[in-house]
Amino acid sequence: MSIPGNTSLKSQSSNQSVKSDFSDLNLGFKVITGFLRCQCKGNLLSEIQSKRTELITFWLVWFSLFYTTFIIYFCLAVRQDCYSIVKLLENNGALFNDWFPIIIVMATVSLIYELILMVFCIICLASGGQVIVSIFHWALLSGILVLCFILTFLVSKYVPHLWTVAFLSLKIFVPFIHVLSLIISTNFSWIFYRHWFKISQKVERIVWMTIWLFTLSIFYMTPLIFNSPFMKANLAPKPGIIALGGASNVAPENTLIAFEKALHLGAAGLYITLHFSKDQVPMIISDSTVDRTTNFRDQKLLVNSQIKNLSVKDIKSLSAGSWFLKFYFPLTTVHPQYAHSFIEDNRRPANLSSLEQLSAAFLPLDAFVDLTIQDYQVLNVTTVMQDVNTKWLFSLAWAAGASYVTTYNVELLKSISIPLFYLDKEIYLTIWVSVDVISIVATTISFLTQKPSS
Incomplete structure (x- = not known):
């Protein structure tokens, strides 16, 4: 037998608990929106103005989030291949050239801020409210x-070849980018479909649906766009390692110590460049000047840093690594004539007709993009890929079938026993098709569930 009074008390207590839960939720939401200086309101704007404001706000946050993520990825991809940036800064007398930590910290802070804004926008859209962002956020974005x-x-403008490095990194990370892009687009498809159904103009609907389907198609066909050499059945032999300037990451570049250290670490050879002094004496040095690799700026007697304008006596008066010898070796002299190395020979023969056949081809990183390396393999020409200084780039050279690579990081590349992310072609094909099918099914279900009933 039930007691009406007790039932009433139970319902009242239940309602109070529900109200308490909602009040806690609203309080937390108010704290977040107050901290962000944003608002999530309903029925305050006209329908057309509301849709435009939501659309502009959402895409501004999304575009800035994507762009910041791209900058972080770019910096991480080219970090070990930024020799040209450091060289450019040092040659122009920059007092601070460690640019990488500054950009990464700024980009990471911006990314966190944009993620918080994106979460706020999603919460507002999911609750049926209107996203109103203050002018402060517009200015910051x-x-x-x-x-x-x-x-x-x-x-x-200054280091365009780094775009090639970043593009090449996509070839090795394409399986992860493919899966991640589909996960993100599939999970956000319900937001797109929800607002797409609210669009009253037929032409506008067609335009936005075309853009959406085109974007999804690019994500689905990503593996075909980048044509990764990692998806193959047979793996080529490991490329030989040629040291640029010796073991220049552990000893002064192009000194006898750097050469000996590189050979001790297992380098297959050394790559040097000759510049000629004022009195026509060959010098093993990379740059056309001695600014970067010696203490030229501390010398008050020398004015011109161009090697062609310096005599052997002038060059011998400079130090190209005494700091290293002082701290690591019980020696008191250095060999300044061995200063640094670069990639190309600045003293090529004037007449090349005597060279009947090329035995080796030194290829730039662009050869990975258009697969020039395969053309040389058909001609039985030894291929040498230049400026390979990271594990992922060495793995790419290995998978592509390069014979040798030139590098500043001999010890790092020597430690690699198998290419990173190497995957059998049939296995990856299965993963590719499975992920695409799951995404298509999920987005279709999202479209059907968001479609308003007639």
Whole structure:
């Protein structure tokens, strides 16, 4: 037998607990929105203005989030191949050239901020409210995008070859990028479909659906776009390692100590470049000047740093590694004539007709992009890939079938026993098809569930 009074008390207590839960949720939401200086309101704007505001806000946050992620990925991909950036800064007298930590910290902070904004937008859209972002966030997001554009411009102007390095990194990481892009797009498909059904204009619907389907198609066909050499049945032999300037990461570049250390670490050979002094004496040095690799700036008697304008006596008065000898070896002299090395020979013969046949081809990183390396293999020409200084780039050279690589990091590359992320072609084909099918099914279900009933 039930007691009406007790039932009433139970229902009241239940309602109070529900109200308490909602009040706690609203309180937490108010704290978040107050901290972000954003609002999530309903029925305050006209329908057209509301849709435009939500659309612009969402895509601004999404684009800045994507751009910042791209900058972080770019910096991580080219970090070990930034010799040209450091060289450029040092040759121009920059007091600080350790640019990498600054960009990474700034980009990471920006990424965290954009992720918080993105979560807020998703919560508002999911709850049926309208996203209203203050002018402060618009200005901050615009500032982040401006900095990203400036960095993109500087890289394109001064070190454009780093874009090649970043593009090549996509070849090795394409399986992960493929899966991650489909996970993100599939999970966000319900947001797109929800707002797509709210669009009243037929032409606008067609435009947005075309853009959406085109984007999904690119994600689905990503493995075909980048044509990764890692997806093959047979693996080529490990490339030989040629040291640029010796073991220049553990000893002064192009000194006898660096040469001996490189051979001790297992380098297959040494790559040097000759520049000629004022009195026509060959010098093993990379740069056309002695600014970067010696203490030239501390010398008050010498004015011109060009090697062609310096005599042997002038060059011998410079130090190209005494700091290293002082701390690591019980020696008191250094060989300044062995200063540094570069990739190309600046003293090539004027007449090349005597060279009947090429025995080796020194290829730039662009050869990975258009697969030039395969053309040389058909002609039985030894291929040497230049400036391979990271594990992933060495793995790419290995998978592509390069005979040798030139590097500043002999010890790092020598420690690699198998290419990174090497995968059998049939296994990856199975993963590729499975992920695409799951994504298509999930997005279709999302479309059908968001479709309003007639």
